[in-house]
Amino acid sequence: MTTLDKLLRQTKKLDKKYLRKTKVPLVTVSGTYHEDLKGLHNLPEDDLKKDLVFSRAHYSMTIAQAMTTWKNKIDPKEAWIFDPTNYVHAKNWSGIKITELIGRLVARYHALKMLKNLVDKFGRQKMPILASITPPLLHFTREIKNPILSFHIAAGNILLENGKTVMQVITDPHVRDEYITNSEKPTAFFCVFDENTKEEFMRKAYKMDKKVDETKIQQRVIVTGPPIDPRILNVAEKKRAWTKASNRPLRLCLTTGGLGTNKEEIESILKQLLPELAKPNPKFQLMVYAGTHYDIKNMVIDISRGCGCGYDEISAYDPAEFEIGAKINFHPTLAEKITKPLAVIHHPQIIDANELLIHYGFPWADGFITKPSGDMAYDAVASGAFLLTLSEWGEWENNIRAKFMAHEVARKADIENILPQLEKLMRENSHGAWITEAMRKTKKIENEDPNFRNGTKNILKAFEEMKAQLK
Known part of the structure; x- marks a missing residue:
């Protein structure tokens, strides 16, 4: 990748403005969508240019939440989605490409599944993508005053470690250790799949010796259900x-x-x-x-x-x-x-x-x-x-x-x-x-499971209640 083209420099200014002013800033890490970004801002786009993609899930669940928040029309005042992958600097682009290449190989060939298991266990926080997405993530969120709704574990942790208030959506009935990393921070809030996931979260926080007030962290971990469009x-x-x-x-x-x-x-x-x-x-x-x-x-x-x-x-x-x-x-x-x-x-x-x-x-x-x-x-x-x-x-x-x-x-x-x-x-x-x-x-x-079909509504409600509580 080269430096941002002229049109992406325009979307960069607009994305920063919308993120700063929106009621619900949504952050994820799913891949690039440069051309659709241009089209969204009514700029010329190339519909045949290929995106670099890590995950449908991290995009689809974020857009699901945005759809619920927007209701009938796309309104940046109500919600705005940001993926830092779209604005990774050219000097850091190799980390993005390496991550995608490893992911694509492991995804296609069962014999390489053991490599992914090792990454999940030991190396997820050391993947080269983290160093690549951190600068644009911090740059775009620096002026955001509102809490941020995160749909990606790495993005949420980076933001929490840089002083932001984050509501992290744990989208699966499973709690990775990385979700617990910053759980002791009073600025960390979590939406979880169901009561069993909440219990798992509490067990892991205790096992990882997180010094948290149990009553307060119980209030910061909210059962919402999964985000579905x-x-x-x-x-x-x-x-x-x-x-x-x-x-x-x-x-x-x-x-x-x-x-x-x-x-x-x-x-x-x-x-x-x-x-x-x-x-x-x-x-x-x-x-x-x-x-x-x-x-x-x-x-x-x-x-x-x-x-x-x-x-x-x-x-x-x-x-x-x-x-x-x-x-x-x-x-x-x-x-x-x-x-x-x-x-x-x-x-x-x-x-x-x-x-x-x-x-x-x-x-x-x-x-x-x-x-x-x-x-x-x-x-x-x-x-x-x-x-x-x-x-x-x-x-x-x-x-x-x-x-x-x-x-x-x-x-x-x-x-x-x-x-x-x-x-x-x-x-x-x-x-x-x-x-x-x-x-x-x-x-x-x-x-x-009364929350299964109501996840995005419950997440939005929890986010609004958190904002009111912090005022």
Whole structure:
């Protein structure tokens, strides 16, 4: 990367102004979205230029919170999102590239998973990205007087260590040690997934010998539930559970993550399902979310061509209709126009790829085959879809899978025998097909977990109460 181009120098000034004045400053670390930043500020943008992406989750959950705060239109006075990756100086860009390269390699090849486990255990706070994002993060937040709502563990800790008041969202039912690092600071507040996560937080704080007043820290750790985009929550109301009487194929969405996770498993599933889709009157329709990854999109197309399966590419020009002051549009019926048995969602930019998934994937799919991540799994179940889970990416994903299996809306995908597994789950018995029952049960989770569908509302409420308390 070179120094910031002329247009990004303009967005830099505007981002600093909006962050300083907004009621809810939102900070995350997900990757770059230079071109969409330009478009958001009504500047010329290049829709084909590829983003550098670490995580869909850290973007999608932050935009979910912003959507709830904005309500009907993008209003910088109400909330503004900032990702310091967009403004990393050229001299520090190598740290960003190294982090992405390591992440992409480990995500794609299971044999390298041990390397990620070591990083999680010993080296997460030493990754080169931290030195790269710290200068722009501190520069842009220096003049912010309001507390900051953080959706990334590293960003939250950097801000706390530099005197800021931070509400850190712990998005998974799992507490990493790094969340406890600054928990003794009276300026540190935390939103957690559920009561079990809060108890884990307290146990870890005690184990790590954090000198905190237990009563006060209890008040600074608030159970809110996970952040889910309100547009996704809305589609569940109209989605009907699939049955054999539906007179249509079962609709499946197979997804990767921000770094291209589970590629080998995705390939195995495609080689089993696509020959079935090529037959007359197939039992399934498949939508593959390839995210920003050309290699995964090309893999899907190569396998489909090899078995004679027709496909549609979903890659609209600049699908993120984001403009300051403009109404936020949502088009949940777009996927109904798809006629081929296979569709591939891909866009080189994370904001646009995420918008395509929200407009096409979640309203359309009966079920998701995905790793049980803190964004995709929540979003899928919240949309009214069942889950078949791919290999977990970390301990937190084991907890997410266990949670949804306990709600009886998820099962582990049988990667090598996905077709027989699907046929079995579609088969009706005295209680109906498992798939039908699982889809119905997704709409009853709030009976057991009242915060699940209300996370962004609860987070906003907790943030406002914290601000009032600090005045």
